[in-house]
Every structure is written in C-alpha cells, then in structure tokens.
Amino acid sequence: MTIKDKLNETLPARALRQIKKLREKELGDIAADVVNSKRVRTNIQKRINQVLHIQRMVSEGMGTALGMVNISSRDDMQEVASKLATVEDVMAQLHVEMRQLRVALAQRAPGGAAEQIAPPAVKRTRKPPAPKV
Amino acid sequence: MAKPEKPQPAEATPNLGAQARESVERALLRNTVDLKLPDYDAEPVAVSPKEVVYARGTLRLWHYLPMTDEVYRVPLIMVMPLFGRPDILDLVKGQSLVEYLLLCGYDVFLMDWGRPRREHAHVGFEHYVDQFIPDCIRVACEITGEKEVSLFGYCSGGMLALIHAARHPDKQVRNLAVAAVPIDSDGMPISRAWTDPKYFDLERLIESMGVIPASLIDASFQVAKPLAKTTNRIAMLKKADDHAYVKAYLQMERWSADQISLPGQVARQLINDIFQKNLLFKGQMVLGGERVDLGRIKIPFLHATAQHDYLVPKAASKDVINVVGSADKTAIEVKGGHVSLLAGAGALYRLWPQLDAWLSVRSV
Numbered sequence: 001m002t003i004k005d006k007l008n009e010t011l012p013a014r015a016l017r018q019i020k021k022l023r024e025k026e027l028g029d030i031a032a033d034v035v036n037s038k039r040v041r042t043n044i045q046k047r048i049n050q051v052l053h054i055q056r057m058v059s060e061g062m063g064t065a066l067g068m069v070n071i072s073s074r075d076d077m078q079e080v081a082s083k084l085a086t087v088e089d090v091m092a093q094l095h096v097e098m099r100q101l102r103v104a105l106a107q108r109a110p111g112g113a114a115e116q117i118a119p120p121a122v123k124r125t126r127k128p129p130a131p132k133v
Numbered sequence: 134m135a136k137p138e139k140p141q142p143a144e145a146t147p148n149l150g151a152q153a154r155e156s157v158e159r160a161l162l163r164n165t166v167d168l169k170l171p172d173y174d175a176e177p178v179a180v181s182p183k184e185v186v187y188a189r190g191t192l193r194l195w196h197y198l199p200m201t202d203e204v205y206r207v208p209l210i211m212v213m214p215l216f217g218r219p220d221i222l223d224l225v226k227g228q229s230l231v232e233y234l235l236l237c238g239y240d241v242f243l244m245d246w247g248r249p250r251r252e253h254a255h256v257g258f259e260h261y262v263d264q265f266i267p268d269c270i271r272v273a274c275e276i277t278g279e280k281e282v283s284l285f286g287y288c289s290g291g292m293l294a295l296i297h298a299a300r301h302p303d304k305q306v307r308n309l310a311v312a313a314v315p316i317d318s319d320g321m322p323i324s325r326a327w328t329d330p331k332y333f334d335l336e337r338l339i340e341s342m343g344v345i346p347a348s349l350i351d352a353s354f355q356v357a358k359p360l361a362k363t364t365n366r367i368a369m370l371k372k373a374d375d376h377a378y379v380k381a382y383l384q385m386e387r388w389s390a391d392q393i394s395l396p397g398q399v400a401r402q403l404i405n406d407i408f409q410k411n412l413l414f415k416g417q418m419v420l421g422g423e424r425v426d427l428g429r430i431k432i433p434f435l436h437a438t439a440q441h442d443y444l445v446p447k448a449a450s451k452d453v454i455n456v457v458g459s460a461d462k463t464a465i466e467v468k469g470g471h472v473s474l475l476a477g478a479g480a481l482y483r484l485w486p487q488l489d490a491w492l493s494v495r496s497v
Contacts, residue, residue: 031359036323045332048349052341082250085191089247092188099186124277126203126238128493 178384179223181231183243187272190256191247194269195219196276200235205496207307208240208273209283212266212290215399216350216392219245221476222287224384230475230485237489239496242273242282244290249396251343257398259421262297270305283308283496285488287475288445289403292316292413295427295453300420302429308495310435310488311453313445313471317414318407320448323357328404335404339397347392354392358443381478389472414456428458435463435491437484439474463491 007013034040063073072080187194194210211231213219222243223231234241244265249256266284273282284306286294291311298309318325327333338345355362365382372378395403412418418425436453438445447466454464467474467483474484 028358028360028364032323032357035356035359036326038326041327042332045327045334049334049337052337056341082252085248085250089188089190092185092193095185096188099184121278122199122201122240123203124206124240124279126201126205127497128205 178220178225178388180226181223181229181235186242186276187269189265189268190253191249192265192269193245193247194272195243195245196273197231197235197241197243199238199240200232201238204238204240205493206279207281207283207496208242208277208279209234209285209492209496210242210244210269210273212244212284212286212294213246214288214290215246215261215293215395215403216289216347218388218391218393219243220391221388221472224388224476228381228476228478228481230480233481233485234489237493239492240277242269244269246393248393249344250394254339254343254397256396257420258293258296258402261293261399262300263421266293266297267301267304274305281305281307283310283492285310285312285492286314287312288314288471292407295430295457296413296418296420296425298430298432299425299427300423300429302431306432308433308435308492309430309459310437310492312437312484313439313442313450313474314436314453315407315445315449316453316456317449317451318409318411319414320446320450321408324353324408327353327356328408330405330409333404335401339400343397344394345397345400347394350392350395351390354389354444361443385472385476414452416456427453427456430457431459433461433495434459435465435488437474437488438464438466439469439471440466441469442471442474444471 059073059075063075066073182198183195184198185193186196211219211222213222223229226232231241231243270282274280282305284294284298286292286309291314294309294311295314295316298306315321315324328335338349365386369379369382406412406418410417413425413427416424416426416428434454434457436450436457438447438450440447442450451464454462465484465487467487469477469479469483473479
C-alpha cells in the first residue's frame with residue numbers, strides 16, 4: 001500500500017469523500033442536526049451565560065479603572081448613544097408637530113396659498129379594475 | 134568516474150509560479166471593470182417618498198405619498214415584524230412592495246418600530262397591540278378622513294396585527310392580511326429547543342442587557358439552516374457576472390444583517406408564552422388580564438405563506454386560517470422563502486398581484 005493509499009484511508013479523507021458525495025440539501029440537514037443537537041445547544045447556552053457574566057465583571061472592573069484616569073468606558077459610550085437616540089426620537093416628534101401645524105395653517109389659508117403649504121388631498125374614490133372575462 | 138552533468142541555465146527551467154502570476158495579473162488588468170463589485174451602497178434603499186406622521190419613542194408611522202390621482206378609500210397600514218427593518222418592503226425602485234401598492238392606488242402607511250434600547254425593556258405585547266397599533270390607526274384615520282383601515286402584517290408583525298384585531302374586534306380594522314405568521318409553535322421545534330428555560334437563561338440576558346441584542350436574534354435565525362448563508366453565497370458566485378442579481382443579493386444580505394433588538398418583556402412573552410407553551414395558538418394567552426381569542430376576528434382575512442419558508446415552517450403557520458373566526462378568509466401559498474415571499478424578484482409575479490386582487494375589492 002502506497003503512502004497515498006494510506007492517506008486516503010484515514011478518517012478525515014474518508015469523511016471528506018463522503019461529504020463530497022452529499023448533495024446540498026443533505027449537507028444542510030446534517031449541519032442543522034449537528035448545530036441543533038442537545039450537546040451543541042446546551043454548550044452554546046452555557047457559553048452565553050458565561051459571556052454575560054464575564055462581560056459584567058469586565059464592565060464593572062474596567063469602568064472603575066477607566067473612570068480613575070478620566071476615560072470613558074463602553075457603558076458610558078452606550079449611555080451617550082442611548083441619549084442621542086432619545087434626542088432623535090424627540091426630533092421626530094417635533095417634526096410631526098410641525099407637520100400638524102402646517103396642515104392647520106393650510107386649512108386656514110386662502111385658496112391658492114393653501115396648496116403651497118400642504119398638498120391637496122387625493123380623491124379616495126378608486127375602484128378595482130373590472131375582472132377579466 | 135562519471136562525467137558531471139552540465140548545469141542547466143536557470144532561465145531554461147520553467148518557473149510555473151511566475152508564469153501563473155503573470156497570467157493572473159494580465160487577466161486582472163484586462164478585466165478590472167468586470168471584477169469590480171457593484172457599489173450597492175451608492176443605491177439608497179427605502180426611497181419611496183414618505184413623511185413621518187406619528188412618533189412615539191422609537192416608533193414612527195410613515196405615510197407614503199400617493200402615486201396615483203385617485204386612491205382606494207380604505208387606507209392600508211403595514212405592521213413591520215418585531216425583528217426587521219422596514220427597508221425590506223421598500224428595497225429599491227422596481228423591487229418594492231410599497232411602491233407596487235402605491236402604483237396600484239393604495240394610500241399606504243407603515244409602522245416602523247425603530248431600534249428599542251435598554252430603557253424599553255418593559256415594553257410588552259400589550260404596548261404594541263393596545264397602544265402603538267391603535268395610535269397609528271387613529272392617526273391614519275385622522276389624516277385620511279376615513280373611519281377604518283386595512284392592516285397588513287408580516288411575520289411577527291402579522292402576529293401583532295392578529296392579536297390587535299382579536300382584542301379590538303369592534304374597532305376600525307376593515308381587512309386583515311398577514312404573511313408568514315408563526316402561530317403554532319409545535320411546528321417550530323428548533324425555536325422551542327433553543328429557548329428551553331432548562332438551558333437558556335432568558336432572565337439573566339434581559340437583566341444584563343434589557344433587550345435581546347440583534348446579533349443574537351440573527352444567530353438564532355441561522356441555526357434553523359446553518360449552511361443557508363454559505364450556499365446562497367455559492368449560488369451568488371455562480372451568477373457573479375449577472376450584476377443585477379449580485380446587487381439584489383447584496384442588498385438582501387445587507388438587510389438580513391441589520392436586525393433590530395427585541396425589548397425584554399416582548400422577548401419574555403414571545404419565548405415563554407408563545408414558543409414554549411404555545412398559548413396564543415391554544416387561545417390561552419393572557420394580555421392585560423384578558424385572554425386573546427383569535428376566534429373573535431370576524432373581518433375579511435388573508436394569510437399568505439411561502440413553500441420553502443424555513444424560518445416560519447408551514448407547520449407553524451398553516452393553521453392561522455383555521456383559528457381565525459372570519460367567514461371571509463383566504464389562504465394562499467406561493468413559491469419562495471420567508472423573505473423572498475415579500476421582497477424577492479419573484480414576488481412581483483407571485484404574491485403582490487394576489488394581495489392587490491384580494492385587497493382592492495375590499496378597500497372601496
């Protein structure tokens with residue numbers, strides 16, 4: 001038996017040959033079975049818990065250390081991002097109120113001026129097309 | 134003594150590596166234009182003209198500017214899924230459900246949930262179905278001068294629309310259309326297994342982050358079909374010379390990577406009540422002290438499903454039609470997957486015309 005034959009008989013090589021024979025769907029099903037096996041699932045779920053724990057520890061530890069040298073931590077930055085998002089939400093509310101004012105103004109304005117402030121309402125009388133015979 | 138061989142000059146030995154490199158470089162130089170990836174970032178998404186007409190927290194209600202002189206009387210409100218950005222319904226010109234409906238003559242509104250943050254951890258289903266949706270219906274009615282609207286909900290947005298219609302049966306919803314709604318969690322064994330409280334500590338996650346982060350939601354979608362992204366990429370490479378296809382693929386890819394976080398309380402209800410105990414399907418889900426009975430829905434109802442939907446398998450969605458109490462109800466199944474049902478190139482010929490045909494006669 002040559003070295004090449006021996007290599008071909010090793011487990012990874014056989015496994016690769018088997019995989020090559022499989023079709024896309026079968027391969028997908030096998031991957032789904034592996035990923036969703038109880039062992040993989042429980043391990044990933046354990047890791048998620050560990051990551052959350054570590055993240056909390058690191059966050060608390062680093063927050064204190066960075067605070068001492070007057071540097072913002074990740075939590076500080078997230079808080080800033082959250083506040084900016086809140087400002088955006090308020091801006092959107094202001095935009096809505098301005099729109100309402102514009103509509104109210106248009107209702108009071110005389111004929112031609114009204115259309116410049118707010119577009120006229122479309123007709124709501126559309127009918128579905130007649131069914132094809 | 135053997136005569137020593139005369140050494141060959143170095144240049145006579147064929148240097149295959151150098152030749153190959155030279156050939157590749159030549160080919161690259163010749164074909165640089167074709168090798169360039171489409172600049173899909175340059176083409177903006179969600180471009181149908183619209184304005185925000187209501188804002189509350191992260192929620193925005195968008196009103197699209199009508200594209201026809203005359204519109205159907207009953208306005209249409211689209212309820213987005215809890216996890217996805219609304220861009221998918223208005224991807225690009227020519228591949229946009231919103232644009233299609235506008236051209237068909239509908240007055241379209243869209244509820245965009247925005248990106249919930251830690252401070253929204255307390256927001257639950259009650260907020261969505263008893264406050265956000267009614268608020269948006271009220272605003273749409275005020276703007277249009279009408280007394281009723283049609284609701285269209287996609288995926289978990291459909292679930293919200295269903296619960297709203299069941300809890301407010303005498304209110305202003307004239308028609309209800311939903312697509313790919315997960316309702317029977319017995320048909321979603323993977324979601325149920327991954328959220329099993331024996332292994333998955335949801336409370337710890339909510340306590341730590343307030344919301345379920347978008348990255349975790351994206352990962353949870355991948356477990357149902359772990360090789361899906363890889364096979365899609367291989368399929369894309371096979372059509373790499375088709376720029377329109379590659380561009381559409383990359384836009385879809387960009388959208389699917391842009392999930393939104395889920396507020397902690399909604400996650401709690403979704404996982405504990407719906408995925409684990411299947412309470413919504415059994416008619417035993419309680420919100421605000423009141424049982425949600427989908428049988429109370431009596432308005433015209435349409436449910437669309439996709440043949441190859443692996444995120445919301447047929448087993449999880451097919452019975453929506455049976456639990457709803459409407460006399461006028463229609464179920465349609467079209468070719469496609471969970472996303473291509475609404476946003477794929479084929480949707481223009483498959484679902485959209487059927488949705489228009491069903492809705493138009495009920496919107497006058």
